[in-house]
Amino acid sequence: MESLEYQVIHMDWSEQILKVARMDLLKDICRGTPVNTTLNSSLFNYASHYLNSTLFYNCNSPSTPQPDRFSCPASGDGYFAFKVDPLSKLRKLCNFSVFVPFIPILEGSKSANISRDTVRDILKNGFEITWIANTSLCENCTKSGGRCGYNWTRQEFSCFCRDKAYPTTCPAPSGMYARVTVAN
Template identity: 60%
Template sequence: MDLTMSCSSLSLLFLIFSLHIHFLVPASGYFPPHEDCVPHRCGDQEISYPFRHIEQPNYCGYPGYELGCDGYNLILSMESLEYRVIHMNMSTKILEVTRMDLAEDVCHGEHVNTTLNFSLFDYASSYYNSTLFYECNSSLPPQHYIPFSCPPSGDGYFAPDVDLENPLHEQCNFSVLVPILQIEAPGLTLPPSDGSEDSAPISSTAISKILNIGFEITWIVNTWQCENCKKSGGRCGNGYG
């Protein structure tokens, strides 16, 4: 047996095997499965594409559709405000949300209108343009405006369906638009208000309960390719970071 020939053959086989491994590993690593993009559970809801949990890699969701979780509730951040996601319907592409800054007491909320990022979301259904008026000078609110108090800032009014041209806008220092569904939640009713001085005020926390009915928004990004991917047993992502 020729030892020189045997060593040369072994060297050639080793070289071929080494080259095979060298090219195989990067090729398989360049298209990794989305192992980090498994649906993320939050309370009784689930985060999946086009959304991603904020701690997941960027490629797990579409840009702008990041959701947090406080352990029980999904949290959506948009236009300087945070919203609690009451319900997510993946088939209809609808989120039911409510403003977190007004959740417990409207007196502690931010004096900014509810504004969507219309490149990502839109309103999904009919809703009331409910409005909170703060630090008002008017002693006689228009009919159907409900008075409330926020010590020490003074009197305010809640309008379930506001007329944006109403002069009350000029008599109050702040007005905050907060959409709510045109569906009255069970057990939540507004006291009658006829615009007189005898109109009974309600607590600011009671108004918060009404606003916590929330409103519906729909996400705009097209996910039909993702649906086909999931039907074939795949997992969706948005490229690789």
């Protein structure tokens, strides 16, 4: 999505919810791509229970400890900031920032320093998005005995049936209709 790869952690078909995590931040937040997490709003929406966070990198840190500071070997200090004010001091101290939504999992007081592993663990739990789709094609296909799919070559919906793929639904099996004979 939008030039980034995501790991799908969970899918809820009935609610049309995906729980996803950014692949580039799963292994090491210091090697993440300096690109904000954005969604194609014609295909996805953020679920209601995520929080905004921002990763700040390559910062000129003050000498006093700051909450949620972590260290990256190549770029020095970074910060994992929750609900960042647009006029935040961090925007002035740091060379770049990355918006990343997350689902809150850790409670408690903030420490002066946070480890990269802790931030990665928070982010690897992902965040939920809802997909925007008309599911009537899929429902009709399933009712006809097929499986929903997508034909990447033709760029269109396909209903995969026992014999082949069809544009909408599987045909009724032969023998389903009684033969009517007319007597003279």
